[in-house]
Amino acid sequence: MRAIDAGIRVCLECQQLNRAAADEGPIACSRCGAKVHPRRPNTLVRTWALLITAAILYIPANLLPIMTVNSFGRGSPDTIMSGVITLAQHGMLPIAAVVFIASILVPTFKLVGIGLLLYSVQRHQPMSARQRIFMYRFIEWIGRWSMLDIFVIAILVALVRFDSLASIDAGAGAIAFACVVVLTMLAAITFDPRLIWDNTDSETNHD
Structure with a gap:
C-alpha cells in the first residue's frame, strides 16, 4: 500500500504528514x-527539460577548453579528456583520476x-521498482561529488602560480561543465521518486 492510498501526504516544505483523500486536489x-x-506538479516535464538542457551543454563542456596548463611560458x-592526459603526463595521476571520474x-x-528512470x-518498461529506486538513490549519492573536479580546477588555478615557470588557467568548458553539474543535480531533485511506485501499481493493475 502506498501512503496516498492510506490518505497520507507529506509536506515537502516541513515534512509534516497530512490527511487527505486519494482523489483530492492540493491541500x-x-x-x-x-x-x-x-x-x-509537472515533475516529469521539468525533469526532462533540465536533463535535455544538461545534455546539450555537456557537448560544449567536452569540446571547449576546460583549462590551460602553462609550463615555462608555453601551454595549450x-x-x-586532454586535460586528464596532460595532468597524467605531468605526474599528477591522482588528480587526473579524480578529474576523469568526476568529469566523464x-x-x-x-x-x-x-x-x-x-x-x-x-x-x-519492464524494470522492477526496486531497481529504479536503487538507481535513483545512487544518482542522488554521487550527485554530491559532481562538483569535485570544479573544486580541483579552482584550487589548481589558485595555487599553481609560479609566474613563467608554471600556471593553470580555467577555460570556457569549465563554465559549461559547472552548468551541467547544477542542472543534473536539479533534475535529480525535481524528479518525484514516488512515481516509481505509482508506475509499478499501474503495471500490476494493468496485468
Missing part, C-alpha cells in the same frame, strides 16, 4: 500552510541514469 499543510500536492588549452564517468552516468516510468 494546505496543517503545520506550515504550504500547498501539499499528491505528487510534485585542454578539453576534459559521473556526469555520463547521471544523464543516462535519470533518462532511463524517466523513460521507464513514462513507457512502463
Whole structure:
C-alpha cells in the first residue's frame, strides 16, 4: 500500500504528514500552510527539460577548453579528456583520476541514469521498482561529488602560480561543465521518486 492510498501526504516544505483523500486536489499543510500536492506538479516535464538542457551543454563542456596548463611560458588549452592526459603526463595521476571520474564517468552516468528512470516510468518498461529506486538513490549519492573536479580546477588555478615557470588557467568548458553539474543535480531533485511506485501499481493493475 502506498501512503496516498492510506490518505497520507507529506509536506515537502516541513515534512509534516497530512490527511487527505486519494482523489483530492492540493491541500494546505496543517503545520506550515504550504500547498501539499499528491505528487510534485509537472515533475516529469521539468525533469526532462533540465536533463535535455544538461545534455546539450555537456557537448560544449567536452569540446571547449576546460583549462590551460602553462609550463615555462608555453601551454595549450585542454578539453576534459586532454586535460586528464596532460595532468597524467605531468605526474599528477591522482588528480587526473579524480578529474576523469568526476568529469566523464559521473556526469555520463547521471544523464543516462535519470533518462532511463524517466523513460521507464513514462513507457512502463519492464524494470522492477526496486531497481529504479536503487538507481535513483545512487544518482542522488554521487550527485554530491559532481562538483569535485570544479573544486580541483579552482584550487589548481589558485595555487599553481609560479609566474613563467608554471600556471593553470580555467577555460570556457569549465563554465559549461559547472552548468551541467547544477542542472543534473536539479533534475535529480525535481524528479518525484514516488512515481516509481505509482508506475509499478499501474503495471500490476494493468496485468
